[in-house]
Every structure is written in C-alpha cells, then in structure tokens.
Amino acid sequence: MTTTVSFNHLLRLSDDIGLFEHALGSVPRREYGYCVDDVARGLVVLSREPSPPLELVRLLERYLTFVLAAQAPDGTIVNRRGTDGRWLDNPEVGDCWGRALWGLGTAAALAPTARLRALAREAFHASAARRSPWPRAMTFAALGAGEMLLAHPDDTAARALLTDAVAAIGPIGDDPAWPWPEPTLRYANAAVPEALILAGICLPDPAALANGLRLLAWLLHVETRGGTLSPTPVAGRSPRGDRRPGFDQQPIEAAAIADACARAHAATGRNRWLTGLGRAHGWFFGENDNGTPLIDVATGGCHDGLEPEGCNANQGAESTLALLSTAQHARRLLAPWTP
Structure with missing residues (x-):
C-alpha cells in the first residue's frame, strides 16, 4: 500500500476558473x-x-x-x-x-x-x-x-x-451506546470530534478535548467491522439502524476519519489513533466491506463510492480530494510508524 500523493487527476479536473465537481469516469463533466x-x-x-x-x-x-x-x-x-x-x-x-x-x-x-x-x-x-x-x-x-x-x-x-x-x-449524550450529539450519523461525521479536539487544543477547553476523543473512539468502534473500516453509508445511520455493512459508502467519510485521527494523535501522541488512520487509508486500497480498491493508480483519481458489488466508476472532485487528504496524513504519520 503506497503513501505516494499524486495530483494528476486533481490537475485534470481543474481549469483556469476552478475545480470541476463531477467526472464521467476520469473525464471532467464541464456542464455541471x-x-x-x-x-x-x-x-x-x-x-x-x-x-x-x-x-x-x-x-x-x-x-x-x-x-x-x-x-x-x-x-x-x-x-x-x-x-x-x-x-x-x-x-x-x-x-x-x-x-x-x-x-x-x-x-x-x-x-x-x-x-x-x-x-x-x-x-x-x-x-x-x-x-x-x-x-x-x-x-x-x-x-x-x-x-x-x-x-x-x-x-x-x-x-x-x-x-x-x-x-x-452541543453536549454529547450520556448513553454510551449513542453519545453522538445528533439523532443520526450523516456525512463527514468525524469532522464533529475533530472540531471538538481542535477546540480542546486551541481555546484551550479540556472538556471539549475529552468529548472529542470520546466521540472519535465511539465512531471508530461503530464504523469498524472485523478490523476494517466500514463507514456510515450515504443514507446515514440511526441508533436503531442496521449494523450490517451499508452502501453506498463515500470517500469523504474515510477522509474525515483520517483527519480526526491525525488530529487526535497530535493532541495525545497515542498510537491508537494511528491505527484508525491506517484503517481509513486502507479503505481506499481495498481494505473495505467488499474488497474493492477505490484508488485508480492509472489516473491518480478516486472512485466516487463503494457499492455492494464494486465501486462507482466516476472520479469526481470530492472523492479525489478525500484520497489525497488521507494519503497526505499517511505519508506524514504512517510511513515512519510500524504498528
């Protein structure tokens, strides 16, 4: 599994104005x-x-x-x-x-x-x-x-x-089975604990830091199955939701986990968070619920979602940036670290 960061597809998706949101395969869909x-x-x-x-x-x-x-x-x-x-x-x-x-x-x-x-x-x-x-x-x-x-x-x-x-x-809940401050898990979920961890570091706010670390540990538990990251699917997850793997899984979820784990490691120095980062990074390379790599090594892009029997063939901006962001953390923190 490589930690190399390739910007080839991001450059392909960009023009003199900005970054095209969507792609058909690896070809930018300029009309959107x-x-x-x-x-x-x-x-x-x-x-x-x-x-x-x-x-x-x-x-x-x-x-x-x-x-x-x-x-x-x-x-x-x-x-x-x-x-x-x-x-x-x-x-x-x-x-x-x-x-x-x-x-x-x-x-x-x-x-x-x-x-x-x-x-x-x-x-x-x-x-x-x-x-x-x-x-x-x-x-x-x-x-x-x-x-x-x-x-x-x-x-x-x-x-x-x-x-x-x-x-x-808002406050996190007292129920250890659902401490999440929202009624459902939705999208980019790990951004919530990362924000609290940052508040703990920067304000400083020890209670926010403790809450952020607790939420991130809980989220990793909920989104890990057999040692493999199994992110909340695009439809979300509720306290009474099905605990079997859900689809479509979005690269933004794995990237948010990687961001939050890197932040938690910076705050605590504990290697448990590098394990979470490693699972997020591995998700892009096929360490996921159907064993399908999301990375396209030929283009440098990332497929738009993990589906029940494969992956979405398109390689849009959000997905490719999620891959790049996660690879940046992996290159910085995982390359010199052996679990």
Whole structure:
C-alpha cells in the first residue's frame, strides 16, 4: 500500500476558473460547473502539501481566487458557478460557508507564500463574523478557525468562532451506546470530534478535548467491522439502524476519519489513533466491506463510492480530494510508524 500523493487527476479536473465537481469516469463533466464546497476542500489539501511545486502553488492561488470571488461583502458565500463564470445561486451560511472558512483558515495558516496567507486571513475574518444556524456548517467553520489559531493564537475572531462552534455542536449524550450529539450519523461525521479536539487544543477547553476523543473512539468502534473500516453509508445511520455493512459508502467519510485521527494523535501522541488512520487509508486500497480498491493508480483519481458489488466508476472532485487528504496524513504519520 503506497503513501505516494499524486495530483494528476486533481490537475485534470481543474481549469483556469476552478475545480470541476463531477467526472464521467476520469473525464471532467464541464456542464455541471464548479462549487465552493469542492474548491474549498482543494484549498485545504493544497495548503497542507509540504514544499509544493510551482504548478500546485498556482493551483492553490486559483482556488483561493475562486473562494474570494464567492464571498459576498457581508461574509456569506455563493456555492455554485457555471463555466461561463456566472454564479448560480444566492449567498448563504450553509455548508459552503463553513467549508469556505475551513479552506481560508487552513490557507491563512499553511499556504506557501506570505501573500497568499495574508489574502486568506483577510477573507477568513470577513466570513468569520457570521454564524450559521446549522451545526454541521459551524463544525466545518471550526476546522478553519482551529487551523488559524494554531498559527495565530491571538486571533480573536477565530477564537470567538471556535467557541461558538463548540456550543453549536452541543453536549454529547450520556448513553454510551449513542453519545453522538445528533439523532443520526450523516456525512463527514468525524469532522464533529475533530472540531471538538481542535477546540480542546486551541481555546484551550479540556472538556471539549475529552468529548472529542470520546466521540472519535465511539465512531471508530461503530464504523469498524472485523478490523476494517466500514463507514456510515450515504443514507446515514440511526441508533436503531442496521449494523450490517451499508452502501453506498463515500470517500469523504474515510477522509474525515483520517483527519480526526491525525488530529487526535497530535493532541495525545497515542498510537491508537494511528491505527484508525491506517484503517481509513486502507479503505481506499481495498481494505473495505467488499474488497474493492477505490484508488485508480492509472489516473491518480478516486472512485466516487463503494457499492455492494464494486465501486462507482466516476472520479469526481470530492472523492479525489478525500484520497489525497488521507494519503497526505499517511505519508506524514504512517510511513515512519510500524504498528
């Protein structure tokens, strides 16, 4: 199993405006245009890449320009854009707002040039003044606020946003069988414990850290079957849901597990979290419920979902970024580690 990170397919999906959301096989479906959700994810991944070549620095700048163009004067975010450059919906504070803050906060902390970091930080502050009524949007925003605070511990806007995000996530439950702060598991679930872990580190908030680690341990237990990651399917999972493998499984779920386990390892130094990261990484290579690799080594892309008897043949932006993000963690943390 390789930890090599190939950006070939991400480059194939990108043009002078942004990142195409969908692909037919490995061919970009230009008719569906672009969305901030994916471009912001791309901004996170490219910002994390150590010593990126000039080609990736230019791509990062293109993605940052896209997110800046999506930002309304009041800090709300427009999500969808056509290939003619027109924006196709109205500004909002939903998931795209949260993901934009995630991307901007990460770029403000980690982008490879001072100019790009400064642009991202200014834009982060413009949107960080807003709040969303939706806890999952606040969760994504918290990830950007946490990255900002790791680089700039005195950033008051990021601190206020992260504090409010912890309140928006809400208390975890007393029932050990279902401590999750929502009635169902939905999508990118491990972002919730990661946000709490970041709050524990950055605010600091020992209770949030303990709750985040507890939720992540529980989620790994629920989403592991026979030593193999078995993520919550696209339809979600409830307390009374079927515990057999569910389909379709989405790469974003494995990537969120990888992100949260890497964060938990940074907070605690405990190798148990590297085991979780290893299972998330292995999921892409066929260590999953039907033994099908999601990675396409020929293209550098990732298939869009694990199905009961195989995988979705398409290789869209969200899936490919999920693979890249997980491979980045694996290269940094798993390559020098032997369980």
